[in-house]
Amino acid sequence: MSQSLPATIPARLFESIADTIVNTARELATLGWTPATSSNFSMRVDAGHAAITISGRHKGRLEHGDIMLIDLQGNAVDTDARPSAETALHTQIYLRLPQMHAVLHTHSRTQSVASRLYATDGVIRLQGWELQKAFAGYTTHDSVLKIPVFPNTQQMPELVARVDAWLDAGRPLHAYLIDGHGIYTWGRDMAEAVRHLEALEFLLGCELDLRRLSS
Amino acid sequence: MSQSLPATIPARLFESIADTIVNTARELATLGWTPATSSNFSMRVDAGHAAITISGRHKGRLEHGDIMLIDLQGNAVDTDARPSAETALHTQIYLRLPQMHAVLHTHSRTQSVASRLYATDGVIRLQGWELQKAFAGYTTHDSVLKIPVFPNTQQMPELVARVDAWLDAGRPLHAYLIDGHGIYTWGRDMAEAVRHLEALEFLLGCELDLRRLSS
Amino acid sequence: MSQSLPATIPARLFESIADTIVNTARELATLGWTPATSSNFSMRVDAGHAAITISGRHKGRLEHGDIMLIDLQGNAVDTDARPSAETALHTQIYLRLPQMHAVLHTHSRTQSVASRLYATDGVIRLQGWELQKAFAGYTTHDSVLKIPVFPNTQQMPELVARVDAWLDAGRPLHAYLIDGHGIYTWGRDMAEAVRHLEALEFLLGCELDLRRLSS
Amino acid sequence: MSQSLPATIPARLFESIADTIVNTARELATLGWTPATSSNFSMRVDAGHAAITISGRHKGRLEHGDIMLIDLQGNAVDTDARPSAETALHTQIYLRLPQMHAVLHTHSRTQSVASRLYATDGVIRLQGWELQKAFAGYTTHDSVLKIPVFPNTQQMPELVARVDAWLDAGRPLHAYLIDGHGIYTWGRDMAEAVRHLEALEFLLGCELDLRRLSS
Numbered sequence: 087m088s089q090s091l092p093a094t095i096p097a098r099l100f101e102s103i104a105d106t107i108v109n110t111a112r113e114l115a116t117l118g119w120t121p122a123t124s125s126n127f128s129m130r131v132d133a134g135h136a137a138i139t140i141s142g143r144h145k146g147r148l149e150h151g152d153i154m155l156i157d158l159q160g161n162a163v164d165t166d167a168r169p170s171a172e173t174a175l176h177t178q179i180y181l182r183l184p185q186m187h188a189v190l191h192t193h194s195r196t197q198s199v200a201s202r203l204y205a206t207d208g209v210i211r212l213q214g215w216e217l218q219k220a221f222a223g224y225t226t227h228d229s230v231l232k233i234p235v236f237p238n239t240q241q242m243p244e245l246v247a248r249v250d251a252w253l254d255a256g257r258p259l260h261a262y263l264i265d266g267h268g269i270y271t272w273g274r275d276m277a278e279a280v281r282h283l284e285a286l287e288f289l290l291g292c293e294l295d296l297r298r299l300s301s
Numbered sequence: 302m303s304q305s306l307p308a309t310i311p312a313r314l315f316e317s318i319a320d321t322i323v324n325t326a327r328e329l330a331t332l333g334w335t336p337a338t339s340s341n342f343s344m345r346v347d348a349g350h351a352a353i354t355i356s357g358r359h360k361g362r363l364e365h366g367d368i369m370l371i372d373l374q375g376n377a378v379d380t381d382a383r384p385s386a387e388t389a390l391h392t393q394i395y396l397r398l399p400q401m402h403a404v405l406h407t408h409s410r411t412q413s414v415a416s417r418l419y420a421t422d423g424v425i426r427l428q429g430w431e432l433q434k435a436f437a438g439y440t441t442h443d444s445v446l447k448i449p450v451f452p453n454t455q456q457m458p459e460l461v462a463r464v465d466a467w468l469d470a471g472r473p474l475h476a477y478l479i480d481g482h483g484i485y486t487w488g489r490d491m492a493e494a495v496r497h498l499e500a501l502e503f504l505l506g507c508e509l510d511l512r513r514l515s516s
Numbered sequence: 517m518s519q520s521l522p523a524t525i526p527a528r529l530f531e532s533i534a535d536t537i538v539n540t541a542r543e544l545a546t547l548g549w550t551p552a553t554s555s556n557f558s559m560r561v562d563a564g565h566a567a568i569t570i571s572g573r574h575k576g577r578l579e580h581g582d583i584m585l586i587d588l589q590g591n592a593v594d595t596d597a598r599p600s601a602e603t604a605l606h607t608q609i610y611l612r613l614p615q616m617h618a619v620l621h622t623h624s625r626t627q628s629v630a631s632r633l634y635a636t637d638g639v640i641r642l643q644g645w646e647l648q649k650a651f652a653g654y655t656t657h658d659s660v661l662k663i664p665v666f667p668n669t670q671q672m673p674e675l676v677a678r679v680d681a682w683l684d685a686g687r688p689l690h691a692y693l694i695d696g697h698g699i700y701t702w703g704r705d706m707a708e709a710v711r712h713l714e715a716l717e718f719l720l721g722c723e724l725d726l727r728r729l730s731s
Numbered sequence: 732m733s734q735s736l737p738a739t740i741p742a743r744l745f746e747s748i749a750d751t752i753v754n755t756a757r758e759l760a761t762l763g764w765t766p767a768t769s770s771n772f773s774m775r776v777d778a779g780h781a782a783i784t785i786s787g788r789h790k791g792r793l794e795h796g797d798i799m800l801i802d803l804q805g806n807a808v809d810t811d812a813r814p815s816a817e818t819a820l821h822t823q824i825y826l827r828l829p830q831m832h833a834v835l836h837t838h839s840r841t842q843s844v845a846s847r848l849y850a851t852d853g854v855i856r857l858q859g860w861e862l863q864k865a866f867a868g869y870t871t872h873d874s875v876l877k878i879p880v881f882p883n884t885q886q887m888p889e890l891v892a893r894v895d896a897w898l899d900a901g902r903p904l905h906a907y908l909i910d911g912h913g914i915y916t917w918g919r920d921m922a923e924a925v926r927h928l929e930a931l932e933f934l935l936g937c938e939l940d941l942r943r944l945s946s
Contacts, residue, residue, distance in 0.1 A: 121432065121500060121502070121503040122432060122435040122499040122500035123435070123496055124431070124435070144492070144496075193431070193432065193503075195503060195506050195507055198430065198432075198503075198507050199507050199510040199514070202429065202511055203511070203514055203515070214847065214883075214910070214911040215843065215911045216769070216838070216843075216883060216911055216912035217767060217838065217843075220767040220768070220769070225885070226885050227885075227911050227912070238429075238431060238442050240440070240441050240442075264431070265429070266431055266442050267430075267431035267442070268431065277789070281767045281768055281789075282767075284766045284767040285767035288766040288767065288838075288843075291840050292840055292843050292844050292847075294510070294514060295840065295844040295939070296844060296847060296848070297514055298513060298514060299848055299939060299942055299943060300848070336647065336715060336717070336718040337647060337650040337711045337712075337714040337718065338650070338711055339646070339647060359707070359711075408646070408647065408718075410718060410721050410722055413645065413646075413718075413722050414722050414725040414726060414729070417722075417726055418726070418729055418730070453644075453646060455655070455657075479646070480644070481644040481645045481646055481657050482645075482646035482657070483646065509725070509729060512729055513728060513729060551862065551930060551933040552862060552865040552927075553865070553926055554861070554862060554865070574922070574926075623861070623862065623933075625933060625937055625940065628860065628862075628933075628937050629940040629944070632937075633941070633944055633945070668859075668861060670870070670872075694861070695859070696860045696861055696872050697860075697861035698861065724940070724944060727944055728943060728944060
C-alpha cells in the first residue's frame with residue numbers, strides 16, 4: 087500500500103520492520119499455522135506506533151504493501167486502509183508491556199484443538215517439559231507455565247478486558263489462547279516472539295499427545 | 302495437448318487460466334492432498350465454457366498441456382481427449398452457481414477419513430471455530446456451517462442429482478464430501494476456492510482431533 | 517560405481533534408468549518413507565537384467581554410482597559390489613510378473629505400524645475407498661483390495677516362498693507388507709509403481725485413522 | 732565467533748567439521764526436531780578436543796561462527812564464549828566411547844512425549860522392528876534394543892552419573908532419553924549418528940502409534 091509515514095519514522099526503519107514481518111509470516115505459513123488467510127502479525131515501530139499486517143491476505147504470499155502503520159489507539163496513519171478488527175489485541179500488548187516489540191497471532195490445528203479442549207478449565211498448565219525454559223524467568227522444567235484460554239467473541243473490547251484483568255491481577259502472561267480460534271504470543275524482538283511461538287506449538291502438541299496416549 | 306480454441310476465447314485468456322490451475326495443483330500436491338494422480342481442478346472460462354485438468358496426470362507435475370477446454374455440457378471442444386468422468390460435478394457448479402469461477406476436488410487423508418466417519422449422518426456440522434468466517438456470510442464462530450456427505454457411486458448422474466436436491470431445497474452449499482473419496486469446494490475466483498479448501502481441511506482435521514481426544 | 521555393462525545393454529539405457537531410480541528415491545526420501553538408509557528400489561533393464569540400489573546408502577543423497585546392474589538370479593554383473601540381501605524379492609517380481617518394470621520397497625511409519633497391527637490377520641482388506649481405483653482392474657470403490665502381511669525373517673528364501681505361494685494360488689498381488697518392516701509394490705513402469713505406493717500409503721493411513729477414531 | 736585454534740588443530744580440519752555440524756543442524760531443524768533454539772550438536776576434533784554448537788541459536792539458521800572449540804573437560808579454548816550447560820553430556824561420550832566422533836541431541840515431539848510415557852519404566856524396549864538393524868551389532872528384528880529414560884534435572888553431574896552407571900554395568904548404550912526433554916545419540920561419524928537418530932525417531936514414533944492403536 088502507498089502510505090506516507092510521519093516525519094519521525096524513517097522510511098528505512100519501516101522497510102526493515104516490514105521485511106521482518108513478511109519473512110516471518112512466510113515461514114509460519116509454510117508450517118501451516120496460518121490457514122485460509124487467518125492470523126496477523128505486528129511489530130512496534132516507536133513509542134506510539136506499530137506496523138501490522140492488513141487483514142485478509144494469504145500469509146504465504148505477503149508483500150511489503152500488505153503491512154500498514156497504525157498508532158497505538160489502533161488507527162491507521164495517513165491511509166484509507168482499515169486495520170484488522172483484532173488490531174486492539176496487538177496494541178494492548180505494546181501499551182501494557184513496554185518491553186515487547188513483536189506480537190504473533192496464529193491458528194495452527196494444535197492451537198485451535200487445544201483451545202477447545204481446555205476452554206472449560208480456562209487455563210493450560212504446562213509442567214515437566216525442558217522447553218518451558220524458552221520463556222524468560224523459567225529456569226527449570228519443574229516450574230509451572232500457565233497459558234490462559236479466553237472465550238471467543240467477535241467483540242474485541244471483551245477480549246481486551248479479559249487480558250487486562252489477567253495482567254491487573256499481577257499474573258505472568260507470556261501468551262493466551264482464544265477458544266476455537268488461535269494463540270497470541272509476543273517477545274522483546276521478533277526472534278524471541280518466534281521462539282515463544284515455536285515452544286508453545288511444541289508444548290501444546292506434546293500435551294495433546296500425552297492426553298491421547300495416557301487414557 | 303494441442304486443442305484449437307473457439308474464436309470467442311482469446312488464447313491469452315486460456316493460457317492465463319491454465320497457468321492458475323497448474324500452479325494451484327502443484328501447491329496442493331505438495332501438501333499431499335492429491336495422492337496417486339487423484340483430484341481434479343477447473344475454472345470457468347466464459348458463460349458456456351470451462352478449463353479442466355485431464356484425468357490421470359500426477360498433480361505435482363501438471364503442465365499447460367494437461368488442461369483442456371470443455372463446454373458446460375461436459376463435452377471436449379475441438380479435441381479427441383476425453384474429460385474426466387467427474388467433469389459433470391464441475392460443470393454443475395458453473396451452471397447452478399453463476400458467481401462461481403473455480404472448482405477444486407481433492408483427496409486428502411483428513412477429507413477421506415472424515416467422509417467415512419460422517420457418512421451415516423450424511424452431514425458434518427461445524428460450530429465454534431473462528432475459521433468458519435473464511436466463508437462469505439459467516440460472521441461469527443457461533444454460526445453453524447453444514448457440509449453434506451454424499452454416498453460414493455461410480456454413476457455421476459446419481460451424485461449430480463444429490464447435489465441438485467440439496468440446492469433445490471434452498472440450503473446453503475459451500476462444499477460437499479463424497480464417502481471414502483474426497484471433497485468438492487469452489488469460489489468466486491481461485492483464491493477464494495483455495496481459501497475455502499484450506500479452511501475445510503483445517504476444520505475437518507480439528508473435528509477429527511477433538512473426536513479422538515474427547516472420547 | 518564403475519561397472520562395465522554387457523554389450524547388449526546400451527550405456528544410455530542404463531544411465532536413463534539410473535536417473536529415474538535416483539530421482540524417485542530422492543522424492544520418497546523427502547516424504548520420510550526411507551528412514552536411516554533403509555528401503556531399496558529397482559527397475560528392469562531387459563529380459564535378464566535389472567538395476568538396483570546398492571544397500572546402505574542414504575536415499576535422499578543417492579547418486580548414479582549407487583545403482584548397480586544385476587542379473588535376475590540376483591548376481592552382480594562385472595563388479596565386486598554385493599547387491600542387497602533383499603535383491604531376491606525384486607528379481608522374483610521381474611521373473612514371475614513379466615509385465616512389471618519397476619519395484620519399490622519403502623519403510624514409512626504408517627507402513628511399519630500397519631504391518632504390526634495386521635500381522636496376525638495376515639492380510640489387510642481395503643474396501644470403500646475411491647483410491648483403490650489407482651490399481652489396474654479396480655473400477656469401483658466397492659471392490660476389495662487385499663494386501664498380504666507376511667512374517668518378517670532374515671532368511672530371504674522364506675519370504676520368496678511366501679510370495680510364490682500367494683501367486684501360485686492365483687490370487688491377485690499388487691503389493692505386500694512384511695511385519696515390522698515395510699512394503700513392496702511395483703508397476704509396469706516407474707510412474708505406475710509410484711502411483712501404487714502413494715495409493716497404498718494413503719489407504720493404510722486412512723485405515724489406521726479409522727481404527728483410531730471408530731473405537 | 733573468532734576463536735584462535737591450538738597449533739595442533741589445522742584451520743581446515745575445524746572448518747570442515749563446523750561445516751558438517753552446520754549442515755546437519757539445518758537438516759534436523761527442517762524436520763522440526765530442534766524447536767525454539769533447543770538441541771545441540773558436536774563432533775570430536777582430536778583425542779582432547781571437540782567442536783560444539785553455542786547454546787541459544789536457532790538451529791535452522793546456524794553459521795560457522797556458532798560452532799566453538801572445547802576441550803574434553805568442557806572448557807572453551809581461547810575464547811570468552813561459554814559452552815552450553817549440557818556440554819558435559821557430549822564430552823562424556825567422547826571420553827568413555829573412544830570410537831565415537833559425533834553426538835546429536837534433539838527435541839522432537841515424538842522424543843519428548845515418549846520420554847514422558849516411559850519415564851516410570853526407565854527404559855523403552857524395542858523389538859520386532861527391521862529398523863533396529865540400523866545399529867551396529869543388531870542383525871535381526873528379533874533382538875531387543877533398550878533405550879534408557881533418565882529423570883530430567885538441571886544438575887548435569889546427576890545425568891552424567893546416570894550415564895556412567897549404565898555404562899559401568901556393561902550394558903550396551905546407543906542412545907538415551909531424558910524425561911520431558913529429548914534424546915542423545917551418537918556415531919562413529921556424523922553419517923552414523925544421523926542414521927541412529929533417524930532410526931530412533933522412527934522407532935519411537937512407531938511405538939507411540941502402536942500404543943495408541945492397540946488399546
